[in-house]
Amino acid sequence: MQSDMTRKTFLLLFILPILAKAQTVEIEVADRFVTLGAEQTQTEIKPGWKIVDIQLKNKAIRYLSGRMARQLTDDQMPIFRLTPASGETLTDYAIIRLRQKRQYRILPNPILRLNHYQRIEPQYFSIKAIGDATFEFHPLSALERGSYILVNIAQRPTGELEDYIVYPFQVP
Numbered sequence: 001m002q003s004d005m006t007r008k009t010f011l012l013l014f015i016l017p018i019l020a021k022a023q024t025v026e027i028e029v030a031d032r033f034v035t036l037g038a039e040q041t042q043t044e045i046k047p048g049w050k051i052v053d054i055q056l057k058n059k060a061i062r063y064l065s066g067r068m069a070r071q072l073t074d075d076q077m078p079i080f081r082l083t084p085a086s087g088e089t090l091t092d093y094a095i096i097r098l099r100q101k102r103q104y105r106i107l108p109n110p111i112l113r114l115n116h117y118q119r120i121e122p123q124y125f126s127i128k129a130i131g132d133a134t135f136e137f138h139p140l141s142a143l144e145r146g147s148y149i150l151v152n153i154a155q156r157p158t159g160e161l162e163d164y165i166v167y168p169f170q171v172p
Contacts, residue, residue: 010045028079036167043161060110076142
């Protein structure tokens with residue numbers, strides 16, 4: 001009985017981070033919508049300096065592997081289609097520009113809400129409701145060339161190092 005309960009608890013804890021993402025996120029490429037794949041950020045802890053066996057100023061770096069996102073847009077004002085999961089709203093989502101390094105892309109700040117982001121709101125995006133819970137939107141001004149993520153900024157981090165589920169894309 002106890003081991004069965006432990007298995008159910010483990011299964012629930014394993015599945016919850018997977019369920020913490022939007023139902024669907026799509027981006028328009030070549031006049032058709034393609035699904036943006038969800039990725040989880042990776043975190044590296046860089047040690048700081050030591051004073052008498054006390055470690056100070058450890059620094060976390062959150063990154064996505066690869067020089068570029070797998071999904072490349074064909075426009076600097078990409079059109080997205082998003083169906084939020086239950087309990088989410090469109091304004092929970094934001095776009096963050098990543099900094100590119102040689103073999104990976106990093107969030108400018110390891111704490112998600114401390115990054116410069118653009119929420120999906122009417123003053124920054126053209127938003128159109130499609131059906132009951134699906135939205136189509138695009139930025140009102142062109143995005144600069146580079147790597148970006150679409151992310152739910154209200155999400156709870158997952159795992160021991162508190163990583164995030166994000167939807168990366170690349171603007172040419």
